[in-house]
Amino acid sequence: MLRREGDIRIPSGCAIAAIMNRKGERFNGQQILASIAAMHQRSNGLGGGFAAYGIYPEYRDYFALHIFYDDDGARQICERYLQHHFRIKHQEPVPVRQSRRIAGAPLIWRYFARPREDKFYREHIGEEEFVARVVMTINADLRGAFVASSGKNMAAFKGVGYPEDIGEYYRIEEYQAYIWTAHGRFPTNTPGWWGGAHPFTLLDWSVVHNGEISSYSTNRRFLEMYGYKISLQTDTEVIAYAFDFLMRRQGLCLNDVVDVVASPFWSQLEEEKQARLRRKYSGLLLNGPFSIIVATNNGLVALNDRIKLRPLVAALQDEFLYVASEEAAIRVVAQRLDRVWSPGGGEPIVGLLHDKKGLLDVAPSAIQAAQSA
Amino acid sequence: MMAVFDAVEYNHHTLLEAMNQSPDEEIEVLNLNGQRYLGCGWKNHKSLILHGTVGNNLGAFCEGPTILLYGNGQEGVGNTMSAGEIIVHGRVGDIAGYSMRGGSLYIRDDAGYRLGIHMKAYQDKSPLIVVGGRSGAFLGEYMAGGTIIILGLNDPGFSPIGPYCGTGMYAGEIWLRGEVPSNHVADNIKAEVFQEKARLEVIMPHLQRFAACFGYDMSIILDKPFTRLTVVDKRIFSRLYTGFAG
Numbered sequence: 001m002l003r004r005e006g007d008i009r010i011p012s013g014c015a016i017a018a019i020m021n022r023k024g025e026r027f028n029g030q031q032i033l034a035s036i037a038a039m040h041q042r043s044n045g046l047g048g049g050f051a052a053y054g055i056y057p058e059y060r061d062y063f064a065l066h067i068f069y070d071d072d073g074a075r076q077i078c079e080r081y082l083q084h085h086f087r088i089k090h091q092e093p094v095p096v097r098q099s100r101r102i103a104g105a106p107l108i109w110r111y112f113a114r115p116r117e118d119k120f121y122r123e124h125i126g127e128e129e130f131v132a133r134v135v136m137t138i139n140a141d142l143r144g145a146f147v148a149s150s151g152k153n154m155a156a157f158k159g160v161g162y163p164e165d166i167g168e169y170y171r172i173e174e175y176q177a178y179i180w181t182a183h184g185r186f187p188t189n190t191p192g193w194w195g196g197a198h199p200f201t202l203l204d205w206s207v208v209h210n211g212e213i214s215s216y217s218t219n220r221r222f223l224e225m226y227g228y229k230i231s232l233q234t235d236t237e238v239i240a241y242a243f244d245f246l247m248r249r250q251g252l253c254l255n256d257v258v259d260v261v262a263s264p265f266w267s268q269l270e271e272e273k274q275a276r277l278r279r280k281y282s283g284l285l286l287n288g289p290f291s292i293i294v295a296t297n298n299g300l301v302a303l304n305d306r307i308k309l310r311p312l313v314a315a316l317q318d319e320f321l322y323v324a325s326e327e328a329a330i331r332v333v334a335q336r337l338d339r340v341w342s343p344g345g346g347e348p349i350v351g352l353l354h355d356k357k358g359l360l361d362v363a364p365s366a367i368q369a370a371q372s373a
Numbered sequence: 374m375m376a377v378f379d380a381v382e383y384n385h386h387t388l389l390e391a392m393n394q395s396p397d398e399e400i401e402v403l404n405l406n407g408q409r410y411l412g413c414g415w416k417n418h419k420s421l422i423l424h425g426t427v428g429n430n431l432g433a434f435c436e437g438p439t440i441l442l443y444g445n446g447q448e449g450v451g452n453t454m455s456a457g458e459i460i461v462h463g464r465v466g467d468i469a470g471y472s473m474r475g476g477s478l479y480i481r482d483d484a485g486y487r488l489g490i491h492m493k494a495y496q497d498k499s500p501l502i503v504v505g506g507r508s509g510a511f512l513g514e515y516m517a518g519g520t521i522i523i524l525g526l527n528d529p530g531f532s533p534i535g536p537y538c539g540t541g542m543y544a545g546e547i548w549l550r551g552e553v554p555s556n557h558v559a560d561n562i563k564a565e566v567f568q569e570k571a572r573l574e575v576i577m578p579h580l581q582r583f584a585a586c587f588g589y590d591m592s593i594i595l596d597k598p599f600t601r602l603t604v605v606d607k608r609i610f611s612r613l614y615t616g617f618a619g
Contacts, residue, residue: 038407041385268536307537308486308510311448311466326447327466328407331426340445342466342485344509344535 046192047185049158222283494518
């Protein structure tokens, strides 16, 4: 049995990093591995992980489901459930490199699949909403199965260990991506388990997080009203769902989402629109210290809490955007930088692919589906 | 005698050990990237010359050394130092000069959030921070003594400070080159704008030292008036719980 996280608190001390090529040109996982390894001291070996975008071009139209299983029995039960809801184009174990430094790994499989049309048409929802619901059902109700990621052309590779060892275990240097994010974890009063490592994901969204969301219970209750199953009992989970809710389902633009999750204090609110968002989505204000990197297939946003209680540095070099908890983690992979800076609290660093308007370029059909949902 | 270390040849731990055990008065370290606690706790008058991006807590708790950094600092530069001088040819991250109680810290470019938080002075000790660029929000938070000078030399169009400057401050002085947006300064702070150079007498040696460190012309530094921020009421919480006027 995998140990589930028993407590909501994840105290800070973690490391986060991201490297993105804004032209969408892909590069392998060696740089992000070196970047997160440079912050080794920020982790304690109880969690590490990576999100990679653009790694499955041959299956770009399929949802890539990466699933952890406690044992083969859990796999068989989960696969029956998957076959009932999806047409699976291809499935295989995720290739790993055995290592003495990685122990207690679950069975890790991936499935390239499309939802069965009769299923989601009958429920009058779009296929993304359908996949989101299936993922939450597996995580909440299928014992011994955990969906690590469920987006298209992306995956989360995560587990218990130092991030550099986790990266070696998953052979991330063999993947080519245009966005990489990474996390080194330092949990001090909750057990480290494979599902509890970062990134946390839903559909294309992935979140890596350093800090603590003290508004977790408020955020959780708000999201539960809209059908999100908060089953992992970790604060970072609500960040992924908050972005999913505000952007995919409510259709908010990124600036408005930032004003919701890292709203300025009332005394510093300048526009009526900010105040309106603050009132309408007060349950999604993320309080407490955090630095996060949220990524999708279109780009990424890095953000601090509104009074900046965690470190965050960004840098640009040609088409590359770098973000990390420490400048040293950027310098280790890019000595010559065009610009290095620290954003203020609540001030997002946005990296978008050249041809994208927002983190989520929603197709008209998806908006319709979201509105009817 | 001068010792030269190449940081690439050491891990974090062995580098600190080699530096701490070196008998030389002058120590130069090349190719630094992310090494924490350099010069931490040094109680001596050695000279440390560093090249690269240093890790957190450069010169923390130090008492006496001169630290020259050619590169950027991360978080906690000069944390709780009580004597000595740190000169950064670059920028620094958050909480530089945290609880500093003596010595001086010169930063050529920008400083992050909470610069000089909890700084304090005692008897003959009075810490000093001079920043050539801008500082982030919460500058001088809970400040209890010493002097902070922000010059804003690099981005003339922007405010040299962020919001909530001087929150919870009850002693010490913050000097800003130019005038500042009043909504950035805490309620308890009095801002006085000085046009005449004669009024800058107390900070003039610090400005001259800054100009000498980084090759600035004094006429550029003095081309604007200075604003001095000091506290109005030293007992800011006196009315909060007791109901009595302080």
